[in-house]
Amino acid sequence: MEEKILIDPSLQGKTREEMGLEPFRQEEIRSSIMGLSVVISVDTIVGAIRRASEGRFVYGLNSKKSSWIPVVNRTLYHSINKGKYKDLDMKTKVLLKIQNENLLPKGSGGDKPSLDHQVFLHLFLTKEKANVPKFIFRHMVKNLRDSQTIHKNFVPYGRLLSEIFYQGGILNSLKEVNYFTDAQLCTVTGRIINGATLVAMKLIKKQDPLEVRVMFMKEYFETTGKVIKISDIPDEMYGGALPVAKNKKSLRRKMTEAEYLEDTSEPVAKVAKTSAPTTITIPSQPEALEDEDSEALIRKRRRVEQVDSEQVINVESGTSSLSSDSDSSDFDETSQNIIDHIN
Amino acid sequence: MSLEEWELNVQVENPVDLLSLAHHGCDLRSIYQAQDLMEYFNMLNGPTYLTLIRHF
Numbered sequence: 271m272e273e274k275i276l277i278d279p280s281l282q283g284k285t286r287e288e289m290g291l292e293p294f295r296q297e298e299i300r301s302s303i304m305g306l307s308v309v310i311s312v313d314t315i316v317g318a319i320r321r322a323s324e325g326r327f328v329y330g331l332n333s334k335k336s337s338w339i340p341v342v343n344r345t346l347y348h349s350i351n352k353g354k355y356k357d358l359d360m361k362t363k364v365l366l367k368i369q370n371e372n373l374l375p376k377g378s379g380g381d382k383p384s385l386d387h388q389v390f391l392h393l394f395l396t397k398e399k400a401n402v403p404k405f406i407f408r409h410m411v412k413n414l415r416d417s418q419t420i421h422k423n424f425v426p427y428g429r430l431l432s433e434i435f436y437q438g439g440i441l442n443s444l445k446e447v448n449y450f451t452d453a454q455l456c457t458v459t460g461r462i463i464n465g466a467t468l469v470a471m472k473l474i475k476k477q478d479p480l481e482v483r484v485m486f487m488k489e490y491f492e493t494t495g496k497v498i499k500i501s502d503i504p505d506e507m508y509g510g511a512l513p514v515a516k517n518k519k520s521l522r523r524k525m526t527e528a529e530y531l532e533d534t535s536e537p538v539a540k541v542a543k544t545s546a547p548t549t550i551t552i553p554s555q556p557e558a559l560e561d562e563d564s565e566a567l568i569r570k571r572r573r574v575e576q577v578d579s580e581q582v583i584n585v586e587s588g589t590s591s592l593s594s595d596s597d598s599s600d601f602d603e604t605s606q607n608i609i610d611h612i613n
Numbered sequence: 614m615s616l617e618e619w620e621l622n623v624q625v626e627n628p629v630d631l632l633s634l635a636h637h638g639c640d641l642r643s644i645y646q647a648q649d650l651m652e653y654f655n656m657l658n659g660p661t662y663l664t665l666i667r668h669f
Contacts, residue, residue: 321650321652395644397647429625
């Protein structure tokens with residue numbers, strides 16, 4: 271984890287060139303991933319979401335005394351006074367939800383938007399063009415600051431950052447050297463906001479689709495011979511929530527250090543597993559032959575067993591995994607000999 | 614004291630199915646078209662690389 275945020279060149283009396291830094295052109299977030307440097311500026315975000323950086327931009331407002339408060343209240347709550355979440359109409363609620371999860375992500379408290387969030391929402395509702403890339407960039411900077419000053423462990427814009435990495439060619443170069451697979455990169459996607467979300471937000475009533483109700487009518491007619499009207503069927507025939515439908519939002523459990531290290535050391539563990547069975551099978555092979563009774567075979571077997579025990583000692587004394595591999599291939603030959611002798 | 618890599622809680626954006634929302638009587642497409650954000654919502658349907666972001 272390395273986050274360098276160079277917003278204000280604030281070392282007194284020195285220019286950035288004197289400090290050995292690159293000249294200040296615009297606000298940027300600089301970082302590096304495995305030696306590749308990544309610079310994120312407003313322009314980067316513009317490229318990632320394919321939208322020009324233009325329109326109105328307001329941020330960092332004083333939530334106590336700002337001329338925006340009455341304006342925002344009128345569009346959001348249709349009143350001069352500050353309203354509550356329940357006063358918002360349905361579209362605004364969904365807009366707010368999408369905004370809280372995507373455009374200006376918030377960790378918690380989604381139903382109490384800050385004034386910045388409210389203004390952003392106001393611009394959307396009035397269809398006045400907002401400078402979305404700049405909003406996103408400022409929000410990113412704010413969250414980076416928080417992670418350094420008050421140790422918030424909250425990293426927003428996972429998908430957006432991934433897109434930036436992708437467009438910057440970082441993923442390609444990492445895949446070229448076969449350094450990462452999708453599993454190692456912990457590839458994930460978010461939950462989809464669709465009609466089911468509206469149900470979860472209790473904005474629309476859940477109801478069975480028309481086909482289900484028609485099928486119910488048909489079946490009822492076949493079994494009882496009576497005709498029922500579609501209005502006789504309740505909107506929702508099955509009252510309880512299906513087990514699958516449970517979609518409680520729960521904060522993701524914190525990842526522990528051990529889990530994190532486990533994730534990265536997976537290939538090593540696999541090597542250990544594959545090498546283990548070869549050493550175990552070596553002593554067990556002679557035992558499998560004990561059913562044989564003829565003395566000649568036993569003599570032969572003893573001879574082979576001597577060879578075997580030598581092999582075992584070799585394997586056990588061998589320290590590196592490579593040497594044990596070559597031993598096991600030798601052992602394959604000896605076991606082949608045993609089988610030949612028996613036959 | 615600084616945060617460790619594995620303590621970071623990466624927030625992944627949720628893709629939005631605007632068509633489904635519109636079907637359920639909540640048409641937001643005109644609003645996002647006015648903001649030129651349709652491409653953004655298309656972009657959200659891609660994978661997210663948690664490890665890279667933790668390294669970032």
